[in-house]
Amino acid sequence: MEPIDAHPLPPDVSFDGGDLDCGNGLLLLIRKHIDPLPRGGLLEIRSTEISVDEDLPAWCRLTGNELVSWTKVGRQRAFLVSKGALAERTAAATQPDQPKGADEGPTEVLLGAARQPVAAPRVPPLAVTSMGSWPRPRWMIEAMHAHVEGRLSTREFQQTADDAVRLAIAAQERAGVDIVTDGEQRRDSYASFVASRLDNCQLIPLTDLLPLVDHPEDFEAELRALDIPAADVRHPAVFGPLARSRPLVAHEVDFARSVTQRPVKVALPGPYLLTRTMWMECISDQAYASREDIAKDIVRVLREELAELMQTGAALVQFDEPVLSEVVFSGAKNKRSFMCGALSESRPPAEELAFARDLLNAVLEGFPRERLALHVCRGNWTPDEAVALSGSYEPLVDTLGQVRVGAYLLEMATPRAGDMAVLQRLPQDARIGVGVVNQKLQHAEAVNEVAERIQRAIDLFGQDRLLLHPDCGFATFADNPICGTHLAQDKLAVIAQAAERFR
Structure with missing residues (x-):
């Protein structure tokens, strides 16, 4: 894929990876930002590292995510990646996540809540x-x-x-x-x-x-x-x-x-x-x-x-x-x-x-x-x-x-x-x-x-x-x-x- 002048769609989340390459932390930062997105969510990765030009498309193919587009101005690159296929993108993909803890299930006990100690039963022989x-x-x-x-x-x-x-x-x-x-x-x-x-x-x-x-x-x-x-x-x-x-x-x-x-x-x-x-x-x-x-x-x-x-x-x-x-x-x-x-x-x-x-x-x-x-x-x-x-x-x-x-x-x-x-x-x-x-x-x-x-x-x-x-x-x-x-x-x-x- 060749670079273009501007992304066709706006990203939902964006971060700057600086000069990190894929073997020195960039993939981990990508994972940190892309995992919370819904399917079809768009992540923009900004980078000045030249090796990312080849490594990022390979990572997308390996993980089933879609490289939508990328731009290049001097050393500055910007990659737009869809979580999964872009075709999965819906209106829900642009909705912000709920704050942490807002959707906890009924079996969760949050720290700091009062807990009444329970006696442990004895474990018998055999x-x-x-x-x-x-x-x-x-x-x-x-x-x-x-x-x-x-x-x-x-x-x-x-x-x-x-x-x-x-x-x-x-x-x-x-x-x-x-x-x-x-x-x-x-x-x-x-x-x-x-x-x-x-x-x-x-x-x-x-x-x-x-x-x-x-x-x-x-x-x-x-x-x-x-x-x-x-x-x-x-x-x-x-x-x-x-x-x-x-x-x-x-x-x-x-x-x-x-x-x-x-x-x-x-x-x-x-x-x-x-x-x-x-x-x-x-x-x-x-x-x-x-x-x-x-x-x-x-x-x-x-x-x-x-x-x-x-x-x-x-x-x-x-x-x-x-x-x-x-x-x-x-x-x-x-x-x-x-x-x-x-x-x-x-x-x-x-x-x-x-x-x-x-x-x-x-x-x-x-x-x-x-x-x-x-x-x-x-x-x-x-x-x-x-x-x-x-x-x-x-x-x-x-x-x-x-x-x-x-x-x-x-x-x-x-x-x-x-x-x-x-x-x-x-x-x-x-x-x-x-x-x-x-x-x-x-x-x-x-x-x-x-x-x-x-x-x-x-x-x-x-x-x-x-x-x-x-x-x-x-x-x-x-x-x-x-x-x-x-x-x-x-x-x-x-x-x-x-x-x-x-x-």
């Missing part, structure tokens, strides 16, 4: 629970995309998610679990959703990161080999100092408790995972000097959230730290893994493990240990066992034992996790959650097979310390579930039936 995520109905996934793209209001999205949560909890109750989760129905994934809840942070498609890696073509090929839908997976981008002006997950617990009498568990991405996810060169360094700096704010917002979760009556608050496995296993095998956080800076394993331990303990300090849990697995983005990480807990167990949690919820059903006897080195006063079904297998395990795993765990840890669950979630990524709803329910039912033999 309690059965899912790890967290549950397959979303197709209409829930469609609502999620419509909300991100500005085609569905927050209120309508939350009401749709309420219905999906009711179905997820009902399925878990039918399976016979002792502790339910809300199925993470409101989240695009187990971790990156936090970007949509924090101030100065938002989700961007993984494809936007291609210009930031050293060899984009090789990276794309690796993603395809690892069975990763790069256009569907979104990654957090930080534009300024992180702040928490609304709950991250406390509203999920509030609603879940309103539709079940059973104890509720909630999962949060851990501070190390979030730090590795959010600290990326050429993105967050515009807001923070180092990953240690961003980690301080991540610890602060997680402590704020944890304090509120203690008041909601959550029976267990689970922190997910799967990137710990990437630290010790992917380098040894000299292959890339994919999980949120594995794409960013990594230092020698001993240094990374100590950093992760200290971040976790900084978040957990002072909170009731018996209500805190840590989950570690080896990746859960595909049912293909061959591309997931593999290795015993041996290089991790000492670090895990130094984290101040009251329970460890660990992948153990898959052969990739090694023998569970190494977990005897974990603190004797902590509970051990053992994965006894493999969510990646596309069939429900036999009750006898699961009962044998439970007996082995009882022999090692004692019945009173034991919790039972699948290795990981059934739908870690909303667009890429590991299995379907019926199979997920069948797998939980098998665990519940096997557990009954020991009660």
